[in-house]
Amino acid sequence: MTSKEKKNKRAKRRSYSWLSTLLLIFLVAAGVGVGVLVYAAQNLPAWDPQQLSGASTTFLYDDQGKVLAGLHAEQNRTETSLNNVPPDLINAFIATEDQDFYRHHGVNFKGIVRALLVNLQSGDLTGQGASTITQQLARNAFLTFDKQWERKIKEVLLAFKLETHYSKDEILSMYLNKIYFGAGAYGVQAAANTYFGKDVSKLDLAESSLLAGLPQSPNSYNPFQYYDRAKARQQMVLKCMVDCNYIDQETAQQAFETPLVFKKSFNSGSRYGYFIDAVIDETLDILEAREIYEDPNNAIYRSGLKIYTTMNAQLESHAEEFFKNPANFPSEQKNGEQIQCAMALIDHSNGEVKAIMGGRSYEQRRGFNRATNALRQPGSSIKPLTVYAPALEDGYMPFFTLIDEPISIKVGNTIWSPKNYDPNYRGLISMRTAVQWSVNTYAVQLLEKVGVRKSFDFGKSLGLDLVDTPGTNDLSLAPLSLGGLTRGASPVQMAAAYGAFGNGGLYAKPHFVTRILDADGVEIYRFKPDYHRAMSEETAWLMNSMLQTVVSSGTGTNARVPGVQTGGKTGTSEEYKDSWFCGVTPGYSAAIWMGYDREHTMNKVYGGSYPARMFRSMMQKAHEIKNPKPRSMPAGIVSVSVCSKSGKLPAELCSQEQIFSDYCLKNKVPTEICDAHNMVSICPESGKLAGRYCPNPEMRSLTKDETPTEKCDIHSDFSLPALLNNEIYVCRDPRHNGKIYRANLPNPLQSGGCPPEYLEKVIVENGDSLPYCSLEDHQLKKKKAREVFDDVIGL
Template identity: 40%
Template sequence: MYTPRRRAKHAKKKGPLHSLRVLIVFLFVVAAGLGFGYIFAAYQSLPPVSNNMRPAVSSQVFDSHGRLITTLHSDQNRLPIDINKVPANLQNAFIAAEDNRFYEHIGIDPIGILRAIVTNLTNRGIAQGGSTITQQLAKNAFLSQEQTLKRKVQEAMLALEIEHKYSKKEILEMYMNQIYFGQGAYGIQTAAKTYFDRDVNDLTLAQCAMLAGLPKSPNYYSPFNNLEEAKSRKNVVLDQMAKYGYITSDQAAEAKNADLHLSHNKQTAENSESESFIDYVSQLVAAKYGDDALYKEGLKIYTTLDTEKQHAAVQAMKNLPDNYTDKNGLTQPQGALVSIDPRNGHILAMVGGRGQDSFNRASMAVRQPGSAFKPFVYMTALQDDMTPDSTMEDKKVTYGGWSPQNAEKSYSGTMTLRQALAHSVNTIAVQLADKVGTSKIINNAKKMGITTLVEKGSTNDNNLAMALGGLTRGVIPLEMASAYGTFANKGVHVKPVAITKILDRNGNVIEDNSSGKGEETRVLSEREAYEMTSMLEAVIESGTGTAAAIGQPAAGKTGTTDDNKDAWFVGYTPAIVTAVWVGDDTGAHSLGEIYGGTVPARIWHDYMVQAASSDSSDFSVPAGMQKASRASETKSTASEKKSTKSTTTKEKSKQDTPQGKQQAARNNKNQ
């Protein structure tokens, strides 16, 4: 039994705890009030569900002079279709890919949200966002694409209201008629016509899965832009359909291997000289702001494209030879050209192929560079206290059983690094890589914008075959042009830039880089960059790239891979750097008598005599240095000419076999 004193003492102890509880309850009530107030305010500004679409405005793309290049149309290309005409496979494919609990939830799905959080945190299975099909319809039909809490609250409210007013079938019908599928196609009927040239009710299971996979990223997963990724996404959808019991595992396996029968009469959004560049810019904008913003929000996109240079690039690429027509109706070989201002990274011109398809080889094709990769080796040697006048011996060398060979399988003895690079001597490139270390070469290439190098795994690029361009994956033309721009820009790499400014439909600035440049990285000293330029000038003056000479200061490098499957010329003046690639799309066919010093060099020449005509300035000489004199230093002896065959017509780099590459890798690891 408590005494009065004890009770008083007990009451005194409980005083602070009681106050804390009151404070917590008070704060909870305030927070709840604010939350309900916020939700009520969001509800008050909801658009009526009967208003089924925000007015769409086409976006416009302008060149570097502010001239209109093209208009990106939005939902004019839409053919609505009744849900009863949509095959079950297509309906189920969308549900499996986007919202497998569609027929169970009430518009929002707490279970799906929790599952998505767990999936994304544990990185198991396919990444999920948690938004239901009804929420996506609400967002696309009634709301903007801004990522705010208010918009998410309104999206959920509208989803609940839509579910109350419409049946599940009606919601699914509106959703499939609303969404964007790429290539200017809105709605499933238009998409079926665009990609397969058939009506929705005639689609195969494989085609249904392909369409259902597109809305996640229509530009990226379009089979016209990126066929392999589109097939991979299609297979994910088929796996989801099998997982949820819409099809059997055997049906999924059969559909994965089925022919898609893509339309050969596909129409792109814009059929102009600037198509590749427009596609590149569109992907950048869509990745950052979404497809709806790109095609429906009336953006004004100002770019770095120079239409005069773009026209010159298109005309130069018409010099591609016509070897044969492949099974897809494309003329082979294909090619790519990309041109950049090395001082600010601005992309001036871009051609991604012959214009027969929408695959942008300038920004997406990953191809073997051959000897065009050698400058990364030589620049690393310059950083290792060597100079263009340093000498090495062209001789037989062996690394772990691998002996790199020159084109004519002969050797020319002692020569300078300038001579070795000018005539693309393989043995010296490998000796240099062994001397300076392959990891340093890879690091330099990465600093200069090459993103495709493989550094880990059982097959990687950290081996001596890399010195001759024998890479695990390859390189991208856009990145090669950007990398060579480091030499032209006195050792500073500038990341490529395609967009200078974007305005919204009301003229408000969304982003502005009009007075700036791409991200800069100092890679070489000015002295080292000038030494590299003087060596690469020798390539054009007396080496493998004489066909590229344009009558003004220029530097560059040829590249040809084993069996002549890829041929390159990458070169620059002080103000323009340009990469040209020629090759068979499949990589299975030889180019015949095409080498880096022939067709690519001539295409580069034809473009640059137009593009660089207004600026014939010489490369600036760093303080404390004298302008390099190359006439006597690059003059080949008779034996050197025999070795390289003055390889303007035969620069062919017999760099590596798979066995040789593996041996070089093993040897390098043992050093």
Template identity: 40%
Template sequence: MSKRRSKRRFHPWRFLFKFFLVLTILCAAGLVASFAYVGLYDMPVLNTNVLTGDTSTVLMDTNENVIARLGSDERLPVKIKQVPQLVKDAFLAIEDIRFYQHHGVDLRAIIRAAWVNISGGELREGGSTITQQLIKISYLTPDRTFERKIQEIILSVQLERKYTKDEIFEMYLNRVYLGAGAYGIQSAAKIYFSKDINQLTLAETALLAGLPQAPSSYSPVQNPSAALERRNMVLDKMLKYNIIDEANYQMAKSEEVKLHYTPPKQTYDYPFFVDYVTDQLIDKYGEASVYKGGLTVYVTIDRELQKIAEAAMSNKNNYPSTVIASNGTAQPQGAAVFLDPHTGYIKAIVGGRQHTQARQLNRATQMWRQPGSTFKPIIAYGPAVEYKNMKPSTIVYDKPTTYGNWSPSNDDGIFRGAVSLRTALAKSINMVAVELLHEVSISQAKKFAVSLGIESLDEHDAGLGIALGGLHKGVTPLELAGAYGAFANQGVLVEPTAILKVKRPDGSVLEEDKPASRRVMKQTTAETMTDMLQSVVEKGTATAAAMERPVAGKTGTTDDNKDIWFVGYTPELLGAVWIGYDTPKAMPHAYGGTYPARMWKQVVSKALDGVAVARFPGTRAQDTVYVPKTTDDSVSDESEDKNTDNETTFDDTLLIPPAGETGKNDKKNNKDDNKDNNKHQPPVVKIEPDTPAEQNGDKGEETKEQTTPIEPILNKDTGANTGQEGD
């Protein structure tokens, strides 16, 4: 009798379960392998010098000259045996109570921190060990990514195998950043309390131990209430872990925070440029990495140009009458940015007349002000040339016009009739700028401005007043300089940059910047704008900036002369200069074509001394500009005061100087040589070829629009948005 082989029954669900189990295991293995690869790729190598040596960040120029060291002056290292037990216990209680039990990574602490943060509804604890924190501040960026976390874990385990616990703790206590420029516990004790660490009270010790998580947020100098709350949290932990008893706990908790604050040294070379770079680095990598990470940073500074700009900005003769404010700052203030428009490299930044403390207000990059007529090329003339194919010789009309309920006018009440586009820009005629914006449309013109890097425009900038620089927020000198860079670089915008490369202590490249560039307008548009902007300097509102080389630029003066500007460029260099009170205040008889234009010329002429004269690309249009000529030759002191730039007479002069005469100005265009008369204004004149016309007698550099607050057209959120222009 044959045996029947029993058949195994097929179970589809069992098969699917096994299949997906194997698939899950393979996926998990692949995921782990991927994470390991990502973590190991580009992972820094443990280096003893990084952990124990001078780890200040070094700023270097393109020739590898040291510009500054960030974090080198306030390091006071101590040996672990010199650190009082109470100080060590305080840091362990709040940062890593199981430091002497784990091997670099504490899974229990990670789980506990996650539970506390989730149950408490806020971030109260972190899961990183002291070893991980040391790795983070020594080698890694503060980015919260899988790659960085994997590298942190791997390096922490390696570190624990190479050094003893006491050695790791000593390195941590000497490297941890505790705010206010203090690196390490001894430095912090000196800066905050003017004490050595063995003199600290329990309350003072707890306050310092609470700083590593967020030195700025818990700063007892800047945020005393937050610092007090954090200190008490440290005391709570010390009581919980039986480090202190109830009596000492209550005594320390009732103790007031009494600082004997001694800020670190504040003076250093090229301060505003260094501050700007420092702020950018901290935004990317965090304070600990910048001040204690041993980075090498290559920057774009031109040291000589920076010194020249600083000297010009601090010279009181370059300002209207100076007063000293209650906070000790000289007023009015100033700011300037100079850059290479072809590379985007920032060559000099000066954010004020004096620098008194580290990372103080930088008016060149952190203060937004009304740009006045310097905005006209960006919002009106540039778009008109780009989208409407206008040329320097295009005839436009300076005439009474009503837009909705708004009837803008020139400050002197004169409308000059038909003028060329070049004339309108050279003399900064308000009515023409408003009409150009109206023809192009506000939406299209704003897109053009944004493409030039003007990021401060918002939904409030919706009225025609923006044609005259009346903006809701305003612009910074750096922002304005960057936008003009597109005109200077034949329509290609290169984003301004100050940082070229960042290296880790082991020499690996952490960051290498290549400034982003993009075409934002046609080449012909940029060349046309540069052509017309040269006329502004040759015979318009900015003759004070003229030199023995081609110069293009635009002046700007806001309502009541509260902000005065000049933005100009040569084929080699571009700069923006602003002057005004920190709290806007009228500056009578001060205009963009006076103090800012003269300061710009001082800086650029010295910077380009010995540099061969170059010409702007493109061919200048052969059109003629006519400016009205007054009939009364008498001059009064009042007219001199009102004409501080170049509101002088000239006939039907071709605005392209003859060969060899570039930059030479008729003395009649210089107020110091010949006073003007604007007491008698000419009638409306129609400009015709070969017919001399009169120069206008504008107040200051340009005509100024009335500031009637008509809501349908103007932006009522700020009184500046009427475009109140008078340069």
């Protein structure tokens, strides 16, 4: 046998070996498949046609374990016949969800093969994709929503069974009446009413194509929250309809460009509506991240879950009652739109959100929740988070002084001149004073010293959604010092950030859900405490101390809670578009925002007015429920006496009014003596530097920023207005030419050498006669005051 023949023989043996191996693998896989198929068939759920429209209720519980609400798929569902559904809506669904619906027998095997290849390539063996309309109906009616191959096989078997019991139109009708569209709407009739306020039969192509795109991911495409996403999905639905020849491209484009007019309000009458919506949103994120269910939306409404939340029913009820009272809000309106408001209150020790309000009234299930979704400009309420707390971390103490004066900073090719919210400039002031009165120029100068990168990273560590991308970003002075952010911040984000000041520097992630049980009572989720140290305990205490000054005697006095240590910060964005009050107590942190949805300007609605009063009301109620003691001052902090003008130890020239006590780290106690003061002669009448003619100058201890730069312009001469209604000395000695000596000169006896025995003090009023010394006859004569002043002009 030649070597070539030997090689061919070995190659044939290897081929037979591979074929045998593959055949064995195929037989084993087929056997396993048949086994799984038989097992799944034997364990199919009981065939109950009533389940085609039924579901198990999911219950939500408050922080005391009491049921606060039940979520059920049928709570907003109205049956309608297929004849009442417009052809455009039917075609939109078939084109998007199941183009072969009228050609297959419940299962699209070509689609399954495609999905299987995709899953194998991605390494995801959870059996996703390729579900026909019949399979989706089977899953919604009879099965759980977990991602398992067994469930997928059951879904296929049940789809075949549905196809044998019902016609295609009956299956389509049940499907359209059962699927979830978001915003609490089940079925096309409820969806048409929820989103457009009309009967399903009245929907046009634009509205139909939008609705048909929602069921794939109602949470992500909810047009009340994510309009741009919903429009992008609508465009995809219209493209599918073009591909299926239901419409042409021109019609699709016209439908896409047709303005959508949504239902403006929906009075659900639901208690705790905004909180429940936030719980659902968070639960969806949890279930999607854990990939427990293929369709988390349906799982929430149809699987009988038990969801335990952080909500305190007393606080949420108090918030709802407060929001019902129009007197608690400004009465102004712009273009028929009222000022809106949002609130979030958090237990900062663990991040549990205890109460929220996402608007003045609850208008729409799963609609726009301003407490969680509205990102608005925080204005000066950002300063403690991105300026003052990082400055404390860098070693700048509350008595650190800077000059509050007009400033100009070069930013790129422009000059930026930030102004204070009021027209006042206070000269040398401490950090505590700058926080107390929300001084912008101080904050900008201090941020320059701290550095924008440190400030940016500090804000990120407190949960702020700051942007650092090429072009527009928050990595600059203006957004970090005055709060004009690229995206903005929500009340929940701001409340959680301020919570770190009350929690010893630990940031606790805000959350609404503590644990979730499935229908069998098996725990499928438990919140794990999520903390990280955002700042030192000392920094948190010092910042909290300065925030208390804001409330006790600064811009936030309306937020003061009687008997409760209260700190906070006001914030008002440019042109009064956004007003905030954010604050902290020993037990809670909270943030309140006020403004128009469309960013109209408000009529001077300050953060220290309505928002501060709302904060006080919520905190009073919260501390009736839980009233922990304030945190003790850390051992590393001491009290010191300093001069408010220099932040140094007081000197002899420092007045008592300028000496005050403040706190600092032990290693930051000042050692230098104040050198900011000088003795300056001031005219008390003009307030300027005293001149030679000023009658009553005073020596004052002043700092450089306090010292006038101009000389007195009132006492430039002894003119009549300066002498009238005053005391004067008259010389009775004719040798001194009858000069008149004013009594309030420093020393009249040295002003011309007139002996004391010749001086006589008289009171002068306009029009009075004056004694006048005549050189001619050495006799006193009477003259009118005007004549005397005309004749005798000065010393």
